[in-house]
Amino acid sequence: MSSIAISLLDLEDDASSGLSAEDYQKKEGKWCAGCGDFGALNAVKRLLAKEQIKPEKMVFVSGIGCSSRFPHYVNSYGFHGIHGRALPIATGLKLARPELDVFVVMGDGDCTSIGAGHWIHATRYNTNMTVLLLDNNIYGLTKNQTSPTTPQGYTSNTSPKGSVLPALDPLQTTLGVANASFVAQTADWVPAHLYATLQAAYEHNGFSFVRILQRCPKFTPDVFEKQVKDPDYTELLVHENGVIAPGLDKLFKAQRRHDPKDIDQARALAQRADKLRLGMFFRDDSFPVYNEVRAVPPVSAEEKVSRLNKEFDRYAV
Numbered sequence: 113m114s115s116i117a118i119s120l121l122d123l124e125d126d127a128s129s130g131l132s133a134e135d136y137q138k139k140e141g142k143w144c145a146g147c148g149d150f151g152a153l154n155a156v157k158r159l160l161a162k163e164q165i166k167p168e169k170m171v172f173v174s175g176i177g178c179s180s181r182f183p184h185y186v187n188s189y190g191f192h193g194i195h196g197r198a199l200p201i202a203t204g205l206k207l208a209r210p211e212l213d214v215f216v217v218m219g220d221g222d223c224t225s226i227g228a229g230h231w232i233h234a235t236r237y238n239t240n241m242t243v244l245l246l247d248n249n250i251y252g253l254t255k256n257q258t259s260p261t262t263p264q265g266y267t268s269n270t271s272p273k274g275s276v277l278p279a280l281d282p283l284q285t286t287l288g289v290a291n292a293s294f295v296a297q298t299a300d301w302v303p304a305h306l307y308a309t310l311q312a313a314y315e316h317n318g319f320s321f322v323r324i325l326q327r328c329p330k331f332t333p334d335v336f337e338k339q340v341k342d343p344d345y346t347e348l349l350v351h352e353n354g355v356i357a358p359g360l361d362k363l364f365k366a367q368r369r370h371d372p373k374d375i376d377q378a379r380a381l382a383q384r385a386d387k388l389r390l391g392m393f394f395r396d397d398s399f400p401v402y403n404e405v406r407a408v409p410p411v412s413a414e415e416k417v418s419r420l421n422k423e424f425d426r427y428a429v
């Protein structure tokens with residue numbers, strides 16, 4: 113705690129001159145060389161610097177996994193929670209402290225397996241927070257176990273003959289939940305798109321769900337290899353209300369105009385396995401946001417004590 117406090121004070125001193133992306137880095141990420149988590153951290157730092165979010169005005173919440181080390185590396189308040197429980201922690205936090213910007217970072221094992229129930233309900237609650245699912249298709253921290261998003265047939269320590277079931281698709285699942293208000297996909301190896309997606313997610317008022325396809329050179333080195341080497345295997349979803357990442361036109365020849373308000377097309381595009389798609393699948397800013405519809409007017413400490421005393425008096429004998 114003391115190191116967080118010291119670094120926050122240092123940053124407050126610097127705030128008048130503006131914070132750079134590097135000012136938001138608390139310490140070097142301890143991930144394997146070439147891990148996609150580095151790219152995600154860089155994009156997050158750029159976003160924080162662009163928005164000049166004060167470190168004491170935001171919280172990073174995570175569960176357990178390689179990517180869940182995020183709160184240790186960002187100069188902000190942080191909550192490295194327990195496995196699969198990042199979303200309920202973040203929801204409670206946002207309800208108690210609505211003025212804070214809440215970011216959630218989870219891996220595929222954390223979110224789509226042990227945390228799956230929370231993921232569904234947090235999506236429906238549509239509490240205002242920016243949610244990053246770093247999906248490398250494997251349990252990396254515990255060294256190579258099949259996760260729900262591991263491709264069928266892929267071998268791991270727990271499936272030495274290959275995963276027997278088709279992989280769960282986080283986009284299709286999220287798009288199937290009532291009140292889902294923001295669903296996007298990006299990739300760690302396309303930094304301009306990753307940054308633009310995070311920007312859109314941060315600006316959205318509601319539960320912004322961003323699946324970041326994340327390279328794990330240690331355990332799933334080949335799952336995105338084709339797309340990393342050849343941009344022709346990727347299709348960009350483009351629209352003025354979608355993810356706007358200038359400069360990618362020349363790189364990605366395959367582009368599809370998709371209105372993010374069209375839920376039917378969003379679901380159809382998420383289901384098709386012909387190409388990997390990056391962009392905004394769905395966005396609707398009109399859906400009810402839980403921390404707004406359930407907002408409780410602030411009460412002073414004195415008023416709270418007075419109400420408690422009144423309640424106790426009802427049972428006085």
Ligand code: SF4
Pocket residue numbers: 142143144146147148149178179248252253327328329330331
């Ligand atoms: Fe990254 Fe994979 Fe190493 Fe974990 S095991 S730090 S996900 S490369």
